[in-house]
Amino acid sequence: MISAEMPTIVIAGNPNTGKSTVFNQLTGGRARIGNYPGITVERSVGKTQLPGGRLVQVLDSPGTYSLAARSADEQLALEAVAGLPPLPTPQIAVITVDATQLSRNLYLVLQIIELGVPVIVALNMIDSLEAAGQEVKPEALEKALGVPVVPMVARDGRGLSRLVSAIVEVLDDPSRAKPGWRWRPESAELIALTEQVGAALPEAWHGNDPDRRSALALWALLSIDPGHDLHGIPGELERAVIDGRAEATAAGRDLDHEIIHGRYAWIDSKMDRVVRDKRHPKELTDRVDRVLLHPAMGFVLFLALMTLVFQALFTGADPIIGLIESAVSWTGNVVGSALGPGLFTDFLVNGVIEGVGAFVVFLPQILMLFFFIGLMEDTGYMARVAVLMDRLMKSIGLHGRAFVPMLSGYACAVPAIMATRTMERRRDRMLTMMALPLMTCSARLPVYGLLIAAIVPPWQEAGFTQGLLMASMYLFGTLMALIVAWVMSKTLFRGSYIPLVIEMPPYRMPHWPSVVRMMLRRGGDFMKTAGSIILICSMGMWVLLSFPKNPELEARVIEQRAQLEQAAAVAQSGDEKAQLEERIATLEAQSASEFTRQSYAGRLGRTIEPLIEPLGFDWKIGVGIVSAFAAREVFVSTMGVVFGVGEDVNEETMDLREKLWSDTWPDGRRVFTPLVCLSLMIFFALACQCMSTLAVVRRESGNWGWPAVMFVYMTALAWVFSFLVYQGGLLLGFS
């Protein structure tokens, strides 16, 4: 996917400096998204034609404050910027810099200049300088650094054409972007140490360029610790660094301070000429923060905002989802009646059209959630959320920013998992993603509704029982999600300790076009990548439920149906006609039930019966569980089909409730006892019965390993808890 011949431009920068905006504008949004080799960190590569006809590839790199790395993920920034094998050596590094946070951004710029990579500084967000109470002189910065500096407001495209011409100029003459100087350590001891460590570096990294070798040696000194999580570090290099650091410490020297302080001393010496403070800095931000970060009011306002978002996701999206569902079934009907009955029609209607519907249905919630997230990010409020929620979330091992995705999980795990992108660290993202599907999503509601109705006999007034049961299921799901997050943070995601440092950008008015653009991009992204997986799974489910064919059964049904229709056609009274039509409906429902029983899904349900019997489930529930993998709410309609009530049922349908009530084991015991229903609800609360969730986790994590882990742990958890509830209940004498 990355070409070795085409000139490469790598985009680097601190987090939240508009890196991906610049990337998208340079590539026109036509990026190929893949993963960095060996590690599952998203990598975007795009091609673009520059004025003059030259074709270049643009590579995005992970946002970071420093090239120094503590993990293999963080190491990527160095590999992409320096072009360590197998990545191509970039012709230019475009570094996006937040003009309002210049000193800290320049620390990264300095490191990249040290590597000898030609650098263009995209001095972004110059429109926020006023609010930040600063004035920055781009020409002075250009002079101080010795590389081109392009002032920009990337989100509305200001400065983009100047950036493109700077790129063309540097490609023609790379010396324009290579300053004659680079920061070097001054003390003789540190120079000797970098040479010592440099000698242990692989030649493929530095290509015998002494300056690059010294820069990489400094990187190694700040990155390699005993027991590090980096990858591809030769043992020789590791020993050289650890020995060198030990010697320095023994001599009473502080290497970290020497190197980092050296770079900042250089930056500080230039800042007076580049930045000027104005009189009333950050006044607006301070006033707003006095309210939004107020110990009491801040929380109340945040919770009110979250209620609004949650309400919008939960109920606001409903009418649109309803519209999509009717559009899907309308299309299915039109196609079905145009083509006439047959296997191909069935495949088109129930496999393909339903499958497309299965993922389009997620769009309203995804768009809504990302609209809110976009607003929160763009105004600077998201950083405050992290600050407000940090202590609470940290107590269960999660990042402060995990609050919004976790809460969105109550509506639907699919957009919520996509929302984990607001966290920078992969560890935080993956941990949130893994625990989140345990939150009670809206697809579990119809299932709980049906089962709670089955616990309470249809003819009995129940008082508060139903509401209490429903509330307990929500509480159970939430507690399990928090417990799982805590356990995973102590085991699977223990990792190294990374201190909490959150940037607090000044507030600004949202830039609506970029909020909308990001919302649409997320939606499109979902349709393209997760959508295709969901479509394939839907077609797979269709095969399981439609095969093997049973010509005998079909012939019998067609014959009986024809007889009944004939009789209905000549029926004398309306009563008689209605009676016959009812018999046709019953015939269809019963044949569907019979057909489902002998389909692959039905057989699968029977096959797993021994596995689920200890949970109190019979094979019919097994079929429901198998089909609910398409989506949890499908359980209800599958139960309708299996019990011969027809497909158009919901949790309120009396027929279905009565059928459940009277369903028995071969020995006459009732199947849907209150205890079994409870066990089944626990199962649905915990089991990973959602192919769309797995598809999105696959998309966000970059491989099938994480969805596999998720499926296995959730299913195991579901089985164990249902087992405990059912068998424990039996022991205690419940039924």
Place this chain on the structure above:
Amino acid sequence: MTTLDSLDEGAQARLMAVEGLPVLRRRLMEMGLLPGTPLRLIRRMSLGGVVELEVRRSRVSIGHSEAAQLLVVPL
């Protein structure tokens, strides 16, 4: 000399030393929190468990436990 987390809101101080694990020290120093740097405590949020500071013209929030590792002299 005192620790950063014990400063009052609005107080200015000079950072004297960064203590704690090497990983923490390095990260904080790379973010510009170096000994000798002047800073100002903007706000302490005991409920959120963080303090917000202004350092080198930018605002950052750090956890209370991190702030306790920063030794400062009030100005």
